[in-house]
Amino acid sequence: MEAGGTTVTIKKMAAGRTEPGKTAWRVYDVQGSKGLVLDVDTSAAGFDTTPLYFTSLGGRIGHWATTGATSIYSPTNKGFRIYVRWVNGNPLTPQYANERDWHINWYGIES
Numbered sequence: 001m002e003a004g005g006t007t008v009t010i011k012k013m014a015a016g017r018t019e020p021g022k023t024a025w026r027v028y029d030v031q032g033s034k035g036l037v038l039d040v041d042t043s044a045a046g047f048d049t050t051p052l053y054f055t056s057l058g059g060r061i062g063h064w065a066t067t068g069a070t071s072i073y074s075p076t077n078k079g080f081r082i083y084v085r086w087v088n089g090n091p092l093t094p095q096y097a098n099e100r101d102w103h104i105n106w107y108g109i110e111s
Contacts, residue, residue: 008111014042024094025037036093042079057069067085068085
């Protein structure tokens, strides 16, 4: 079997998470679908260039029925943006998410 892809040398790796119950979720409304948006600050990691980011949504309950938490928007060496919404499109609020300790887990790999 042949392997494909590119091998890179890792310069730096870092990981973190937003604070459960105190994540700075904001509401977004796109064509009537109200979800959450979050700008995740990774500046403490000290990346020199934009790393590859990988994310998951953590929490106590209910986050299994969402979509979007692994889709990275506007990545830079200082952070990225995430949009989260219910799969069925029902409204979602920051209060609801924080009452359930929803948070973003992330790690970045700079090559």
